[in-house]
Amino acid sequence: MRKIIACLFLTMDGVIQSPGSRDEDPKNNFKWGGWSFPHWDDIMNQSMAKITAEPYDLLLGRRTYEIFAAFWPHQQNDPTSETFNKVEKYVVATTKVDTSWVNTSLITGNVVQELEKLKASDGPDLLIYGSAGLCQTLFEHHLIDVLHTWTFPVTLGSGQRLFEEGTQPEQWKLADAIVSSTGVIMANYSPDGDVKTGSMSGG
Template sequence: MRKIIVSTFISMDGVLQSPGGPFEDPDNHFKWGGWSVEYWDDLMNKTMQQSTSQPFDLLLGRTTYEIFAAHWPYQKDDPTSEKFNKIQKFVVSSRQTIDLSWQNSTLLTGDVAAELKKLKQQQGPDLLVNGSGKLVQTLLENKLVDLLHTWVFPITLGAGKKLFDSGTQPSQWKLTDAKLASTGVIIASYIPDGDIRLGSFVPDQISEKETERRSGFSVE
C-alpha cells in the first residue's frame, strides 16, 4: 500500500499561496509571490534532498503540475530533473482534458476521492505531494494524508490561500520530527493520531458548581 506524503510551505498565518515566485499563483491579486525564496539554507536543501532519496511518484494538483511541467523537463544535467522525468506523475484535476505531454503523466478526474483511495491500494512507491493546495484540502477532507511535513516560515502575509481551509477535519496529529533552519523556518513532521481527545483544566468539583450556577439546578 502506498503512503501519501504531503510537504507544504506555509506562512505563520497559514498561507501557502505562491511561495516560489511572483507569477506562480496570482489569484485574487495576491501580491506576495516568492515569499519563501530568501529563507533557504543548507539544512533546508538537505531536507528537501532527503525527501526524494527513496523511490517515489508525484501526486499533484493541476496548477502545480503545470508549473513543474514548464520547468523540470528543460533543466539539463540536473539530478532532480532526471528523477522527475522518469517517475510517474499523477495529476488531479476537475478538467477532463489537460496537457499531459510531460512523460509518464496520468490524469485523475471524476470521483477524485475514490480514485485516490484506489491509487493508495496499488503496489508502488509512496506518493509525494508538493504545493497543490486544493488537492491537499481534498486529501485532508478524506483523511488520506499519511505523513504531513509543514515548513513554517517566519512571515505573516495577511491574505491568500490557506493550507487548513475548507475540507479540514477535526483530527489529532502526532509530531514525529522537527528541525529549525538558521533562517527561522520550522520543519515539522506529523502523522495522523486518531480523533480529538478532549479534557479540561478546570477541576471537576469547580466545573460541577459552575454547571449548577449556570443551569439553576443542583448536581448533588
C-alpha cells in the first residue's frame, strides 16, 4: 500500500496560503504571498532533498496543480522539473482541469473513495505539496501517513489555515525535527492513535 506524505509550509499561526510568491494564491485579498521566501537556506534544501530522495508520485489539489503546471514543464535543465515531468501526477478537483501536463490523471466524483483506491494500488508513495483544501479532506478521513510541517517564524493573522473545521482529533508521533539557520522548524510526524488526555492537578 502506498503512503500519502504531506509536506506543508505554514506560519506560526497556522497560515498555509501562498507561501511561494505574491500571486500564488491571492484569494480573499491575501496580501502576504511569498512569506516563506526570505527564510530559505542550505539546511532546508538538504531537508527537502531527503524527503524527495525516494521514488514518488505527486498528489495535488487543483490550485497547486495549476501553479505547478504553469511553471515546472517550462524549466530547462532543472532536476526538479525533469522529475515532476516524469512522475505520475494525480490532481483532485471538482471542476474542469487542464490535464495536458504529461502523466496527469484527474480524481473527481467520490474523492475519498478514489483516494483510498489509489492508496491501495501498486506504485510509489504519494507526495503532497501545499494543496490546503485537499489536505482538509485527508485530515478529515485520516488518510495522511506522514506529515512534514515546516513552521516559519512568521505570524500573519489572516489567510487559509492548515487545520480548519473538519480536522479530526488525532495524536501524532514526532519522528524527527531540525531547525534551519533562519528559525524554520522542520518536523516529521506520523499518526499515533486517539488523543490521550489527563490532568495536571494530580487529583
